[in-house]
Amino acid sequence: xxxxxxxLGRMGxxxxxxxxxxxxxxxxxxxxxxxxxxxxxxxxxxxxxxxxDAVTRLTAPRVVWVMLPAGAVTExxxxxxxxxxxxxxxxxxxxxxxxxxxxxRGAWLAExxxxxxxxxxxxxxxxxENGYCLMVGGxxxxxxxxxxxxxxxxxxxxxxxxxxGPVGAGHFTKMVHNGVEYGMMQALAEGxxxxxxxQEFQLDLAQVAELWRHGSVVRSWLLDLTADALQADQGLxxxxxxxxxxxxxxxxxxxxxxxxxxxxxxxxxLAMRFASQDREGYANKLLAMMRNAFGGHxxxxx
Numbered sequence: 001x002x003x004x005x006x007x008l009g010r011m012g013x014x015x016x017x018x019x020x021x022x023x024x025x026x027x028x029x030x031x032x033x034x035x036x037x038x039x040x041x042x043x044x045x046x047x048x049x050x051x052x053d054a055v056t057r058l059t060a061p062r063v064v065w066v067m068l069p070a071g072a073v074t075e076x077x078x079x080x081x082x083x084x085x086x087x088x089x090x091x092x093x094x095x096x097x098x099x100x101x102x103x104x105r106g107a108w109l110a111e112x113x114x115x116x117x118x119x120x121x122x123x124x125x126x127x128x129e130n131g132y133c134l135m136v137g138g139x140x141x142x143x144x145x146x147x148x149x150x151x152x153x154x155x156x157x158x159x160x161x162x163x164x165g166p167v168g169a170g171h172f173t174k175m176v177h178n179g180v181e182y183g184m185m186q187a188l189a190e191g192x193x194x195x196x197x198x199q200e201f202q203l204d205l206a207q208v209a210e211l212w213r214h215g216s217v218v219r220s221w222l223l224d225l226t227a228d229a230l231q232a233d234q235g236l237x238x239x240x241x242x243x244x245x246x247x248x249x250x251x252x253x254x255x256x257x258x259x260x261x262x263x264x265x266x267x268x269x270l271a272m273r274f275a276s277q278d279r280e281g282y283a284n285k286l287l288a289m290m291r292n293a294f295g296g297h298x299x300x301x302x
Contacts, residue, residue: 022152087113120174131155179252
């Protein structure tokens, strides 16, 4: 199988590496040509100088996998690819995207007879070594065309990837996956903060994390990563207490509101990320003023 990988950032480059090592011929295009050249030397990737060049190096029916940031960048590249590809070709969006956008893009590309697959991709920087969890949405025909690549990218040929439904279902499933991830991370962080706060016991957090990894009902990969981090540094003095949110948690919370579903753990985990990003603390300042106004409570000044 030969396919193109458009976007060779951290995820795209590692996915291209895994594909090349698994016997898939990969034509790679990146805005910075040096990345493609490095992968060509190290992995045998076929570098392309442009989207058009990448497409011409494929044999019809063609498969083009896009790994780009959500939003305008992806939209622009899909717009260009729509003009370069032909009926029967397949475009895969493996980046983080709102499933509504994926549904719209699928319908838009179908007008040209181009198949669209939305591939929710999880695995992060460990995907090269461990494989990627792939949640794919699209037609049976499109997924059948992709199967050799999906089997190489996943942890195993018969597990770690699934055709979860029509176009949109892949990114929807990944969105909910990331919402669950928010809640699990928040629970672990709060639990270890509580352990650390009980100073009279002088708990060794690395020891507890390692303990929980074996036989405990809370054992997980997230706990494995937490244990590794605590083994290296329990104080975390060099880390700013600011947690970014990349969008999927917001989309999950919005979907919950649209469905009228109660998702308190996920939505509160998202709110905690917002709170960590609040450098001004205006709401807390206003709360302090309210307490002072009705009860004469002291207000701390800078």
